[in-house]
Amino acid sequence: MSTSKSHQVRHDLLETARTLIAERGWTAVSTRTLAHRAGVNPGLVHYHFPSLRALLNEAALTGIAQVIDQTLTHLPRTDPRQGLDQLLGKLDAYPPDDPATVLFTEAYLAATRDTELRRGITDLLQRLRTHLTTWLDDGHIADPANTAHVLAATADGLMLHRSLDPHLSADQVAPVLRRLLNPPPAKEQR
Amino acid sequence: MSTSKSHQVRHDLLETARTLIAERGWTAVSTRTLAHRAGVNPGLVHYHFPSLRALLNEAALTGIAQVIDQTLTHLPRTDPRQGLDQLLGKLDAYPPDDPATVLFTEAYLAATRDTELRRGITDLLQRLRTHLTTWLDDGHIADPANTAHVLAATADGLMLHRSLDPHLSADQVAPVLRRLLNPPPAKEQR
DNA sequence: AACTGTCTTGGTCGGTTGCCCAATTCTGAG
DNA sequence: CTCAGAATTGGGCAACCGACCAAGACAGTT
Numbered sequence: 325m326s327t328s329k330s331h332q333v334r335h336d337l338l339e340t341a342r343t344l345i346a347e348r349g350w351t352a353v354s355t356r357t358l359a360h361r362a363g364v365n366p367g368l369v370h371y372h373f374p375s376l377r378a379l380l381n382e383a384a385l386t387g388i389a390q391v392i393d394q395t396l397t398h399l400p401r402t403d404p405r406q407g408l409d410q411l412l413g414k415l416d417a418y419p420p421d422d423p424a425t426v427l428f429t430e431a432y433l434a435a436t437r438d439t440e441l442r443r444g445i446t447d448l449l450q451r452l453r454t455h456l457t458t459w460l461d462d463g464h465i466a467d468p469a470n471t472a473h474v475l476a477a478t479a480d481g482l483m484l485h486r487s488l489d490p491h492l493s494a495d496q497v498a499p500v501l502r503r504l505l506n507p508p509p510a511k512e513q514r
Numbered sequence: 515m516s517t518s519k520s521h522q523v524r525h526d527l528l529e530t531a532r533t534l535i536a537e538r539g540w541t542a543v544s545t546r547t548l549a550h551r552a553g554v555n556p557g558l559v560h561y562h563f564p565s566l567r568a569l570l571n572e573a574a575l576t577g578i579a580q581v582i583d584q585t586l587t588h589l590p591r592t593d594p595r596q597g598l599d600q601l602l603g604k605l606d607a608y609p610p611d612d613p614a615t616v617l618f619t620e621a622y623l624a625a626t627r628d629t630e631l632r633r634g635i636t637d638l639l640q641r642l643r644t645h646l647t648t649w650l651d652d653g654h655i656a657d658p659a660n661t662a663h664v665l666a667a668t669a670d671g672l673m674l675h676r677s678l679d680p681h682l683s684a685d686q687v688a689p690v691l692r693r694l695l696n697p698p699p700a701k702e703q704r
Numbered sequence: 705a706a707c708t709g710t711c712t713t714g715g716t717c718g719g720t721t722g723c724c725c726a727a728t729t730c731t732g733a734g
Numbered sequence: 735c736t737c738a739g740a741a742t743t744g745g746g747c748a749a750c751c752g753a754c755c756a757a758g759a760c761a762g763t764t
Contacts, residue, residue, distance in 0.1 A: 347627075348541070348627070349539070349540060349541040349623065349624070349627070350539060350541070351538070351539045351540075351541045352541040421626070426623060426626060429619060429622070429623055429674070430623060432619070432674055432675075432677075433539060433616060433619055433620060433623070434539070435678055436611070436616060436677055436678070437537075437538070437539070442678065445678060446678055446679055449675070449678070449679070466689075467690060470686045470687060470689070470690050471690050473675075473682065473686065473687065473690075474668070474672070474687050474690045474691060476671075476675070477668065477671035477674070477675040478664070478667065478668040478671050478672075479671070480671040480674060480675065481666075481668050481669070481670040481672070481674070482664070482667045482668075482671070484619070484622055484667070484670060484671070484674075485622075485639070485663075485666070485667040485670065487622075487626055488622060488625055488626070488632065488635060488636055488639070489636055489639070492663065496660045496663065497660060497663060497664050499656075499657060499660070500657060500660050500661050500663075500664045500694065501664060503693055503694055503695075503696055504690065504693050504694060505693075506693060506696060
């Protein structure tokens with residue numbers, strides 16, 4: 325707690341960084357605008373962090389980990405087929421231009437160009453997929469691992485598309501997504 | 515053809531811009547590096563284009579339209595359920611760090627912050643979804659419109675995730691994705 | 705009250721940015 | 735060949751960038 329008080333500035337900088345990344349884009353966040361928006365002296369940025377890039381990496385990773393952890397701990401304990409609707413409803417509650425959505429995608433793209441960040445992001449996604457797999461693995465859903473893979477990617481794709489077209493609602497996609505969890509048809513096709 | 519010769523520089527700038535957007539990120543493309551990589555005098559950028567932002571917008575929109583058109587004209591004329599595998603195979607042929615993949619996502623994010631670009635992107639996506647819907651609408655697939663919606667978003671999400679984790683192959687996701695096109699199970703569940 | 709390590713301030717450094725412009729070269733129609 | 739319009743050149747502008755640093759303020763322990 326002594327650290328929590330003394331590191332208030334550090335925390336504010338990370339928080340503001342997440343907002344600015346979503347607002348202006350990863351490479352468009354500058355030390356001065358960041359410090360100004362956080363209500364902090366510009367020189368403090370390089371006192372609390374070795375570089376601006378390190379600050380952005382930490383801000384993104386902690387922010388993403390936070391969202392993922394919250395999603396995982398609140399996974400519905402029901403049958404995944406019903407739980408999916410519950411997840412989609414929660415996703416629909418977020419505004420289409422929610423900063424977290426854009427932050428995710430910005431971090432993914434930045435990870436394409438930064439090895440260290442890439443490691444962190446892939447670790448987080450791996451953890452997300454592992455938990456999703458055990459959640460799906462109730463014996464009724466085929467190929468839980470790859471289903472989790474597709475489900476995670478689809479969620480990111482849908483959130484990204486929704487930030488462009490706010491009309492996209494959970495009601496529309498829910499029936500289609502539920503097909504992902506259906507067993508393959510008993511009869512062979514055609 | 516007189517225009518094609520005289521506008522060679524313009525074309526090179528747009529082409530180089532697409533590469534640099536994918537390589538460094540939308541907001542990290544500068545007039546000078548762009549001109550240098552295109553083998554062109556820096557002053558020419560603002561002669562052929564009113565602003566750098568306008569150049570990037572045009573580069574992204576034409577590039578995306580090109581990929582979408584090519585995908586749509588080469589849509590398999592078979593049953594969508596088999597055609598999906600064909601599509602996935604083509605997607606797998608691209609290298610995981612294919613510039614076009616990153617360009618798509620970069621443009622989506624930039625469209626979040628630029629009204630004019632947003633209009634262009636949403637128009638292109640609308641056209642893509644329309645064609646996908648008629649392709650899916652063979653009478654055997656439920657809710658073709660929303661299925662196309664999900665399919666387009668899933669494709670973007672998968673490509674984005676694959677640029678982070680190159681191990682993601684089409685073989686893994688194909689069986690799962692095919693479930694998206696399956697009819698709902700005849701029996702009521704549970 | 706004196707000291708010590710942490711935090712904060714305000715400013716400076718070389719370098720890059722988007723955009724602009726006068727001067728020059730190129731080009732194709734008359 | 736002439737010459738007008740298009741294309742190109744190289745430089746310059748003010749503004750901003752990341753990083754750095756000496757100096758001061760502050761806290762907590764003796």
